Every structure is written in structure tokens, then in C-alpha cells.
Amino acid sequence: MKLLVLGGTHHVGRAIVETALERGDEVTTLNRGLSRPPAPGVRALVADRTDTPAVAAALAGHEWDAVIDTWAWAPRVVRDSARLLEGRTGHYGYVSSRGVHRWPWPADADESAPLVDGDPESDDSADYAAAKRGGELAAIEAYGERALLARAGMILGPYEDVGRVPWWLRRLEKGGRVLAPGPADASLQHIDVRDMAAWMLQCAERGLGGAYTVAGRPGEVTIGQFLETALEVTGFDAELVWGPEELLRREGVWLGMEFGLRFPHDPAPTGMHDADVHAAFAAGLTTRPLQDTIADTWAWLQAEGDPAPRSDAPSPDTWLDPIAERRVLDQL
Numbered sequence: 265m266k267l268l269v270l271g272g273t274h275h276v277g278r279a280i281v282e283t284a285l286e287r288g289d290e291v292t293t294l295n296r297g298l299s300r301p302p303a304p305g306v307r308a309l310v311a312d313r314t315d316t317p318a319v320a321a322a323l324a325g326h327e328w329d330a331v332i333d334t335w336a337w338a339p340r341v342v343r344d345s346a347r348l349l350e351g352r353t354g355h356y357g358y359v360s361s362r363g364v365h366r367w368p369w370p371a372d373a374d375e376s377a378p379l380v381d382g383d384p385e386s387d388d389s390a391d392y393a394a395a396k397r398g399g400e401l402a403a404i405e406a407y408g409e410r411a412l413l414a415r416a417g418m419i420l421g422p423y424e425d426v427g428r429v430p431w432w433l434r435r436l437e438k439g440g441r442v443l444a445p446g447p448a449d450a451s452l453q454h455i456d457v458r459d460m461a462a463w464m465l466q467c468a469e470r471g472l473g474g475a476y477t478v479a480g481r482p483g484e485v486t487i488g489q490f491l492e493t494a495l496e497v498t499g500f501d502a503e504l505v506w507g508p509e510e511l512l513r514r515e516g517v518w519l520g521m522e523f524g525l526r527f528p529h530d531p532a533p534t535g536m537h538d539a540d541v542h543a544a545f546a547a548g549l550t551t552r553p554l555q556d557t558i559a560d561t562w563a564w565l566q567a568e569g570d571p572a573p574r575s576d577a578p579s580p581d582t583w584l585d586p587i588a589e590r591r592v593l594d595q596l
């Protein structure tokens with residue numbers, strides 16, 4: 265395919281670009297050229313997407329089979345890109361989020377669960393859920409059934425800059441007694457970024473549109489398996505000390521928040537790790553073993569060092585106060 269990736273240098277976009285190149289696709293990216301140099305073999309267009317005339321000029325004279333858009337902010341930007349590209353590319357894949365569903369998420373929710381309101385014309389990005397829904401509506405407005413809305417759950421794997429797996433790996437690396445968020449058998453539903461990328465590219469190739477929840481099968485992985493596997497894969501000498509949920513809450517430790525296992529305002533969030541993903545699997549999604557996700561994330565961290573933290577990701581201080589952690593460990 266001739267593929268255009270809007271973004272293409274951070275976690276999801278970078279995985280899409282690399283997966284596409286491995287498949288033999290001809291890849292163009294469009295971004296500001298600020299974050300990292302384009303991958304070898306990629307044609308890089310440079311423009312600020314908030315500047316629509318600049319984007320129009322950068323895209324002028326080109327055509328693609330498909331475009332994948334990783335934008336997470338003002339929906340108006342997706343609207344402008346989709347309008348500019350409509351007629352010059354057959355398929356618009358939008359990297360969306362399960363966040364478009366109205367909170368609290370029902371247990372076992374599928375794509376039909378209630379949605380937040382979104383406005384494709386909006387220039388506002390303060391409300392993440394509304395911005396993502398606005399982005400979806402903008403893609404649909406221009407592309408109709410040719411728009412793919414890939415509503416990702418928690419995305420893990422190499423290049424993750426949200427601070428989930430990299431944070432845990434660095435923490436386990438320090439060794440010693442490490443407080444872990446119990447219960448160990450709590451389900452952790454995630455998608456490896458490369459599996460999501462491969463699936464979105466397959467959909468683009470087949471011209472498949474529609475809304476899909478994109479995540480691994482519920483119940484397949486637990487937080488206990490995640491942390492044990494991280495120790496196995498890395499060989500770190502750390503002892504996991506499982507803190508019961510009630511004790512963590514009492515002591516004000518929100519560990520697990522980084523994975524959506526608990527939140528200060530809602531200690532028992534529903535629907536986070538039990539999404540119904542039948543539709544995406546029926547449409548060809550495949551997932552790799554957890555070991556590969558962790559091992560490859562660790563290999564990347566060792567090779568490239570820690571990524572710059574995202575300004576829109578919560579700081580680890582939100583979920584772990586070292587003094588409170590010490591208090592909890594002393595009780596266990």
C-alpha cells in the first residue's frame with residue numbers, strides 16, 4: 265500500500281510506520297519534524313497540523329491508498345486533514361480510544377456501549393474523551409463507512425511514553441522489596457502496539473471501516489502475571505510484596521492507577537479490563553504473548569534510554585508516595 269501516517273514518530277505512530285515498512289508498504293509521514301528523524305525509507309512531509317494551509321501545501325500533489333491518523337487533541341484538526349485527504353486516499357484509520365465511551369463503563373462492554381458527545385468542529389482538547397469522539401465524528405463526516413475507528417484499550421509495547429511498563433521495569437530494576445498492587449489476580453487487558461498496528465494496516469488494505477474495540481482478550485493476563493513475567497524476562501532481583509487493595513486505599517497509595525486498576529475518585533473502576541473484543545478478533549486481530557511485549561519494551565529501553573515523559577501523562581507521584589509505600593511495606 266501507499267500509506268500516509270499523520271504523526272508517526274511516537275509510540276503508536278512509530279509502530280505503525282515500522283510495521284508498514286516491514287510489510288513492504290510505501291510510507292509517508294506528516295508531522296512537525298520535532299520529535300525524531302524519519303525512519304529510513306520513509307518520505308517525511310513537514311507541517312504543523314493546526315495550520316491547515318500548511319498541511320494542504322504539504323499534501324498537495326500526493327495520493328495514497330490509506331491514511332492512519334494518530335491525533336489526540338482538537339477534533340477540528342482531524343476534520344481539516346480528513347477533508348483535505350478525502351478523494352486522494354481510500355481509507356481513513358483513526359487511532360481512537362475506549363475513552364469515547366461514557367463513564368462509568370459497563371462491564372463486558374462492546375462497541376454499542378453509550379458514547380460521550382463530541383463535536384468535529386471543536387478546537388478544544390481539554391476533555392480527552394470528547395476530543396477523541398469529535399475526532400471519530402470528523403473521520404466519519406469525510407469518509408463515512410471507509411473510516412476505521414480503532415478504539416484502543418491500554419496500549420503497551422516498545423516506544424511507550426505514557427510511563428506504564430517502562431516505569432515498572434525501572435522500579436523492578438532497583439530490586440529489593442517492591443510493593444505490588446493487589447489483588448494479583450486482577451485482570452489486565454491490553455494491546456501490544458505492534459498488534460494494533462498490524463491490524464489497522466490489514467483493515468486499511470481490505471478497506472474495512474467501522475468502530476472496533478481493540479484490546480487483548482479479557483482475563484488472558486493478570487497484574488500478577490505481568491509483574492512475574494517482567495521479573496522472569498529481565499532477571500531482576502526484586503521481591504514482589506502484594507498489598508491488599510483495602511490497605512493500599514487506607515494508606516493513600518494509588519499504585520495500579522497507571523494500569524487503570526484503581527483511581528482515587530473511583531476506587532473500583534468498572535469495565536476497564538473486561539471489554540468485549542469479539543468484533544476486532546473476528547476482523548482479524550491477533551495478539552502476541554505478554555513475554556514478547558515486556559522483553560521488547562525492555563530491549564528498547566536499554567537501547568534508546570527512557571523516553572521524554574509526555575506532558576499529558578500523569579506523574580508517578582500521583583500513584584506512589586514513597587513515604588506511604590514504606591508504611592505499607594512495614595505492615596506486610
Ligand SMILES: NC(=O)c1ccc[n+]([C@@H]2O[C@H](COP(=O)([O-])OP(=O)(O)OC[C@H]3O[C@@H](n4cnc5c(N)ncnc54)[C@H](OP(=O)(O)O)[C@@H]3O)[C@@H](O)[C@H]2O)c1
Pocket residue numbers: 270271272273274275276277278294295296297298299300311312313314334335336359360361362396415416417418419420426
Ligand atoms: N497509550 C494508550 O494507552 C492509548 C489508549 C487509547 C488510545 N490512544 C491513542 O493513541 C494515540 C497515540 O499516538 P502516538 O503515540 O503515535 O502519538 P502522540 O504522542 O499522540 O502524537 C504525537 C505525534 O504527532 C506529531 N505531532 C504532534 N503535534 C503535532 C502538530 N501540531 N502538527 C503535526 N504533527 C504533530 C508528533 O511529531 P512532531 O512532534 O515531530 O510533530 C508525533 O509524531 C493517541 O491518539 C491516543 O489518543 C492511546
